[in-house]
Amino acid sequence: MKKIIIGDRITKSFGEREEQRNVLDELSIEINEGEFVAIMGASGSGKSTLMFALSGMDEVNSGKVVFGDRDLSAMGENELSDIRRTKMGFVFQQPIMLKNLNIIDNIILPMMRDNRKNVASISDKARALMKRVGIGELEEHDITQVSGGQLQRAGICRALINNPKIIFGDEPTGALNSKSAQEIMNIFSEINEEGTTVLLVTHDAKVAARTERVMFMRDGKIVSELKLSKYDGTNMDTRIEKVTRKMIELGI
Amino acid sequence: MYFRIIGNDILKNKMITLVTMIFVAAAAMLVSLAAILTINLSGALDTLMTKSKTPHFLQMHSGEIDHARLTSFAEKNSNVDKFQVIEFLNIDGSEIILGENSLVDSVQDNGFSTQSEQFDYLLDLDGNIINVSEGELYVPISYMRDNITKVGDKAVISGQEFVVAGFLRDSQMNSTLSASKRFLVSENDYEKMKNLGSIEHLIEFRLKDLSALGEFETAYAAAELEANGPTVTYTLFKMMNALSDGMMIAVILFVSALVVAITFICIRFTLLSKMEDDYHEIGVMKAIGLRISDIKRIYLVKYVAIATVGSILGFGLSILFKGILLENIRLYMGEAENSSFAILFGIIGILLVLFSILLYVNGVLKHFRKISVVEAIRFGTSQEKSSGAKRFCLNRNWLFNTNIFLGIKDVLTRKKLYATMLAVLVVSSFIIIVPQNLYNTISSKSFTQYMGIGDYDMRIDIQQTSNISEKTDEILKEISNDRAISNYAALTTKIFKAKMEDGTEENLKVELGDHSAFPIAYSGGKAPVQENEIALSSINADELNKKIGDRITLVIEGEEKDFSVSGIYSDITNGGKTAKAVFTDNSADIMWSIIIAELSDTSMVDNKISEYLSKFGYAKISNVDEFVTQTFGSTIRSVETASYAAVAVSLIITVLITLLFMKLLIAKDRTSIAAMKALGFTKSDIRIQYMSRSVFVLIIGIVLGTLLANTLGELLAGAIISSFGADSFKFTVNPLSAYLLCPLMMVCAVLIATVGGTSGAGQIKISENIKG
């Protein structure tokens, strides 16, 4: 199977000298193309740090990150930006949007840098995406005029606007109630069905149970892994139970 | 916790702290200097005018003088304390040779006097009344400053030899604004020189009580005594002496106001960005119920420290620099007796600056109160209401590059934030353009026409001599046969009595002749053409309260004749009080006449002048360009220097404020920048966004600044110029420099500052600003 991201013994530390400690400690990870994966771990276990490292937003102290067939750790800042802009999509826990742009402008922003001339077709695509995630009527709204769930959906639209190869979600449902969370997870499933790789970080067993492979983090390492079948809308309770049991087993 | 907030703030913001301190120091220095100068100026001026016993009332008079009548007037008038008539022997500059230099090019009326007996003394540089011996010559102080001569030089005056024994301070004629300069010689030497020049009389009075001056002036005018020449009063002497240094003080005060304003802006930016940094902490502190006043106090302490150190520094600097600025006052007026007070006033000035800065800091800190607890905790930054520019949307934008679009959009949505920067840029471009336009205007040829000088090359003055009319004819005859002269006109000035509405009469100097040969610029109306038309200089029109079309009655050959005012013009010659008419008149005494001429080959002017000088020794012949240079040259030069200084100062201000502003913006926009980076915008994309913001604001600033400069600036400059006697002022603009070069310089300055100020954006880490 073709790998889309390989993290090879990556180490990341913060702080100076004595206070220094490795948040990621020679961690290795591989994600296949088209996979739907979750990473679980206690709060502060380094999940977000791992996401930043894998997406090239933060450099690592040692080790190597390969995206497709390109070594991210050897790239300059501009190249990394180009890859993020054209090949990756991000959904954060807090939807981070530009305050002075309205919803649709925020969504099309990553595309507009390089394809300004196609503004009409990009906008049409954004409208289609918004309709699909259920916020079709909000395009001209300011970001302060909509709810957290709606904003998170807009964030997903923004992540999808450039047809990314992979979508990173760092606790994308963390700030939402469970109904909204379920709806968001449905969208991620759909996206994955269409062939996009999805990598989620979460500490919520319900979220992890929707994916096909769950990795568990502790002390800066991946300590265990749980393979699940592709989610088909059934057996949700058993899936959740499997994940929860593993969590208890590992003391997460 | 409080001190953690301030923390190593001063260390962390070394640059901004230092800049603020430097500005405080500069403001303190300037204010202190202005105070020290003011005290010294008024003190030195008082000392000079007291020691030399400056006349309270002076009437200059050329022509015969009736001593007996004047004496009896003085004796009868109860206000008069002392009275004297002094002779002023006018000798042409070409006849005065001091050391190596002759005063041939001097536009001053140079004259010789003996030491007065009762008052109006000429003083030496120690402030003592000069006792001059035979063969000695004392030279006006201004020739020392101009390095024309030095003590011990040989001087030759109309062939008579002297030794320059020293320099003198003349409380009447010291000022460069005064058209005459007095040299001092001994009684015996004076007697020998007496027939070498023309004598003017200085009729001088000291009053028992200066407050009775107005009353005395009226009495003198009513007595119809000698009055063929200007009248000067004590207050005017004082003003003329104080003017040039007074202007300097005014400029210093103006600049210090500017510096204080910049200090305020620096403080505002630093404090606001500090608050931005600490937004979350402050919100939390408020949330858990800590007192705002405690937090405020910490910030205040920091600024007390900065401002105090700055002020002490500024005071030291002002003590250091005061010597240089006091040089002129010391030279022209001597030491002030109250100079120890000066330093006290300097300190008071500095305290004022210090106090206003602390007050301002306190005012800015009021923003603390506005920090919303909820917003601070929820968003970590202040949420400005985005307003306006709703229709300026990315999804409808195909015109601008996306980065440029984002820059402009940001300015449009956060107008309030950008207003401070805009204001600074408007002021900067205003400061760049106005002095420059002023310089262009006054150095342009057409400007001299505004000043009442036509476009001619050579000017022949026939004055202070007898038979003016015959002499004029003699020269005219020569000129009319001179092929090198392409155009000429003779203008004769006579005094007529003008009837006032209240029945009184006033003397009016009227220039008669052909005014169409060398037209000047009229601020309203046109030159007189008909026999019954008259044009008035703007000062005369003001004083006589006449408008174009009004009637004015003159007494000509004993008969009253009505004239209509055909036009009003600006004039700097003859104190600005002139009139022009074309009627013929054979009666009244001619005061002076001038012949003005244009040469077919202007490069020959100097040759022509020497040719005519050798033929007509009694006339004063001058090159107009030289006349203009000597009259305005120093003004033009100082405006030129000022305009360069203004460019430099504005550019520095622009760079500095843009730098600070960009740093503030970056601090404020950290989260947005991190988001942009996460979405794949590069460092240079972000730099372009910030550059577009500042260039967009700058363009608005330049447009507004230029508009203001051409309206308000023109008005202001016009006000300055009108003090020289010109009105209806219009800027002559050099479009290349005003509309291309200067804006370009500002764009460069702003771009450099933006790059410098936003360099921090590159260091913003996505992972530190996006909480996962």
Ligand SMILES: Nc1ncnc2c1ncn2[C@@H]1O[C@H](COP(=O)(O)OP(=O)(O)O)[C@@H](O)[C@H]1O
């Ligand atoms: N920029 C940073 N500087 C210092 N320490 C950091 C930084 N970012 C994260 N850390 C530390 O790394 C650890 C892991 O953080 P993070 O990856 O955000 O955890 P998680 O997302 O799993 O909750 C935490 O202990 C946190 O304190």
Ligand SMILES: [Mg+2]
């Ligand atoms: Mg996290």
